[in-house]
Amino acid sequence: MQKPLDFYFDFSSPYAYLASTQIDALAAELGRQVNWYPILLGPMFKAMGSAPLVDIPLKGDYARHDFARSARLFGIDYVHPAEFPIATVAAARATWYLQGQSMVQAGDFAKKVLEAYFARQLDIRDTDVLATVADSVGADGQAMLAGIQTDAIKDQLKQAVSTAMERGVFGSPFIFIDNEGFWGFDRFPHIRMWAAANPA
């Protein structure tokens, strides 16, 4: 069995949402599973002296235009959220909690939460929204909400952010195939080319 793809993402990242709708197909094509690893971009932006994309002059305008355009080109539903970016710590902790049960379920949850925020105009800071999504993928939403209050889960997310930064993650989505990292939704073709050139 080949190593899973490590899919690092922030729940407030439009390009992570777009990638989340395509990563399963890419993984299947490469004969791999997906590790769904939510992180928080805040600490990374701090290390880089950077800011949220849409707050950067020139680049922000491009990004706002490109989010919806990229979605359209790939036939993905997209409605730019009224509040953006937002704090995504609850959704991230919830995904780490669900991984304790099942990575596949955690992935289904993550995909649906990204879709809720970027296509269904739901507020994913609202833990009731998160619990409903958890229930819809066969998890126990109430148990999850209790879980994300624990120090163990809080620490797990903190540790995940540190590990990600040690591996060189600075943006979202950031995908590792074996130990080779690729930044961005637009790098799927490069991942395919890299896999073809580096058979496991």
Added chain:
Amino acid sequence: MQKPLDFYFDFSSPYAYLASTQIDALAAELGRQVNWYPILLGPMFKAMGSAPLVDIPLKGDYARHDFARSARLFGIDYVHPAEFPIATVAAARATWYLQGQSMVQAGDFAKKVLEAYFARQLDIRDTDVLATVADSVGADGQAMLAGIQTDAIKDQLKQAVSTAMERGVFGSPFIFIDNEGFWGFDRFPHIRMWAAANPA
């Protein structure tokens, strides 16, 4: 005849070099010509409060790795320059000068200068190097060196940078098809998809 692709680039941009080796094929596929529009990233970085890519923590390490990896994946010769980034005002002015004679010749010159810097370890700040490249594409290198000293050409580059920023250019390469702008070597597939969805 469809509108040319406007190919904005900085001569010190590795991704512009990579794109310069593929843009003619993309343009031919789309039934278009290429306008070779060199600009300077400096004023754009200033507007964004940004810095050269390789100077940014985390992102810089990724970029250095990705330049050579992307070249390898696409089968493009690449030797990361010993001095990088460098001032590229002479090469940029030279390209604008050559456009006064022929856009095709200016494009051939630009491609060879990018290759000289990113694959042949030549110092493209050296105007003798630029004159030699100009001669090799059938232009008059000495006339070009005289031309880039004129206020008309200096102003033309300044104006080009202003126009680019007004059009939303903030990075390199930046490619317009009709008036739709795409940032990055990794956006060629998006340009193809956009062209297919928006027939002229």
